[in-house]
Amino acid sequence: MRALFLSWEYPPVMVGGLGRHVYSLSKALVQAGHEVTVVTRHAPGAAYEEYVDGVRVIRAAEDPPLFTFSGPTLLAWTMALNHTLTRAALRAADTAGFDVIHAHDWLVAHSAMTLREHLGIPLVTTIHATEAGRHQGWLPADTNRSIHSTEWWLANESDRVVVCSHYMRWEVNQLFGVPHQRIDVVANGVDPELWRSDPVRTDNARRAYAGDGPLIGFAGRLVYEKGVQDLITALPAVRAQHPGLRLIVAGDGPHRQRLVGLTESLGLEQAVSFTGFLGGDLPSVMAATDAMVVPSIYEPFGMIALETAATGTPIAAASTGGLKEIVEPGRTGMNFPAANPEALATIVSKLLADDGNARRMARTAQHVVIDRFSWSLIARRTGRVYATAVAGASSFLTSRATELVAHGYPELRIPEGNLLRLAAA
Template sequence: MRVLMLSWEYPPVVVGGLGRHVHALARTLAGQGHEVVVLCRQPAGTDPETHPASDTVVDGVRLVRVAEDPPHLTFERDLVAWTLAMGHAMARAGHRLLRDWRPDVVHAHDWLVTHPAIALAEAAEVPLVATIHATEAGRHSGWLSHTHSQQIHSVEWWLANRADALITCSAAMRAEAAELFEVEPESITVLHNGIEADTWQARATGAAARGSGGAPLLLYFGRLEWEKGVQDLLAALPRIRERHPGTTVAIAGCGTHQDWLVEQAAEHGVSDVARFVGHLPDPELQSLLSTADAVVLPSRYEPFGIVALEAAAAGAPLVASTAGGLGEIVHDGRTGLAFAPGDVEGLADAVDAVLRDPRAAAQRAEAARARLGSDFNWERIASDTAAVYAAAECGEHPPLARPKIATGNVLGRGE
């Protein structure tokens, strides 16, 4: 099939797990014989002089990267306007593509590409498939209190109701999307994220160092946002250190809440043992994974949790909340230890159990790694995605009214 994907992330432009997902899916589909074009963007904050639009083939995937429009818009300050400008650039590039190439399907990844994806699917007269990777309401515990959150939710609702086929990365996300966007759960296909496990194997020297008698090292890696729950790990650290003196934590990643988290570390008296190491290149992250006594993923909200797969591939013991998709990856007592989102005491107890019994932790880590080849294999996920493409049909698309914006909690959550 000829597939046109649209994504606001594609390596080396990676903000979170979405970029890794689209990259692996596109390359695997191309390897299976499909003709894949990915319409994506140049780095934020650039312009057509510093980063002109490009059209290249990498790993069998044709990448069409669009330059930012010239107005002074920034992602951090002008989110919706910046997104519309990106969509404008993608739509123009997409229409140029359609002059001599026609896809069989358009695949939109998340709300930021809604406008160009709908426009190009209609121009090509082909089905629109959409993957909902997360929701604005979910990221804010069910609240749509701010104008920009209401605007984003409206675009998500539009994409979900306009698409001819919907995909989510977990059963938890399917239930969330169905509730938020008023679509039937049975119409949504659940396709988990995958992992290329070989690239995350722990180095033998690092694996030998784990549990060698030194001070315990905990690791968090991912975006530094409120919903990732790093504040709960920092709050639990004093309790963990009472039971296991000398324990330190490395926090790898960047995000809008980094300064606040640094303040949280100071408030809990752990500034000297909680190291914020920033975004790490994969080789450095793999090295750190190989020596960590446990990877802690304390998310308050997590549509899937691709970092859990990466930790499992590296053989690192997992301690994770049961938020969203993490509960489908980490089976408590079998492939890791789990705790309720926001439960600081439960987090501390789970870490304590890992550090007290490294042999049992290693057995759980091995069980987690063993699942990767069957349950999270990209070849199978790509084949299942192609099946969604093949089954999708252009439906009737009457005009849609604006969605109602709830004044209360749209997911019935307390926070």
């Protein structure tokens, strides 16, 4: 199968987990015998075109005027990005035929739709998260509602929609009305070798960050839905049970200064280290901790849970979204209710108090990662989705065209209030 990937993230552009996913999946698909071309945005110093692990990577330069990737100009930035991605993909199509387009999230929706119509090939879309989910069901501003409508459009026009968990299958069905039979659950994967810690670096990290007590960690983007505020709020109670405990917060994001302010207001400046992005040092730093905590309020999947398991580190995670499908209480980790600092403190304290049991669960989680979440397995499942999309493309397009002729494009109505709560009702 010859696949054209569209993604706004790809190394060296790494904002969240999407870039890592696209990199690993495209490489695994090539190893499985597929041909993959990734069209993405250019980054200073990166090659405009190259082969990376057998994947053809085309990086398109931004069009002027140059917008910033921020709230006021986000939609304008996205439209400009889609123009340059479309032109780059069409040039690629002139030299290599494609069987399927694989779009990753709403930021490439307009390019994906243009290419689908121009090339006449099926469109597969991975919905990594939703705007309603990221905002706990609320769409408070015009930008949020615009993103939601783009997600709805892309999901409904795709031949197949891929999601990373059964929770996300429910969410996409409920929010966008995509029939269950057109939604495929294909989990994210992890390469255990990439998360193998270096003993020397691990020892150095332990000396750098740990004090006289235990060391716990968080890794991820510093945004509200990741729940770091709940972890910091719970820290005094955990330290009361485990004197000298310290916390590493690895990552960056728009909520960093608020989190630093919260830390200072609780008098925890000496107990919390904000490290920023750690890059290649992250596996060793994670392995240096006594436990990693995933306090997410909204989590479609929870890549960091898999990565933690791959390092052999005990994990405590919020029982929300896709995390519930990864962390099995008492077997591969421990759970606590999301957005509940008191429960978080109780569970993390229990995990730290029984190191033997914590390490037993961590070893089990390592085996589960290898058995269920290898990229080779994920690539095979993705290949089957492509085959299904290609086999059913003509009937899907015909039925869609008939529907539009008969009824016109259905009007998207965005109800007031919490969309996730309304969807569950």
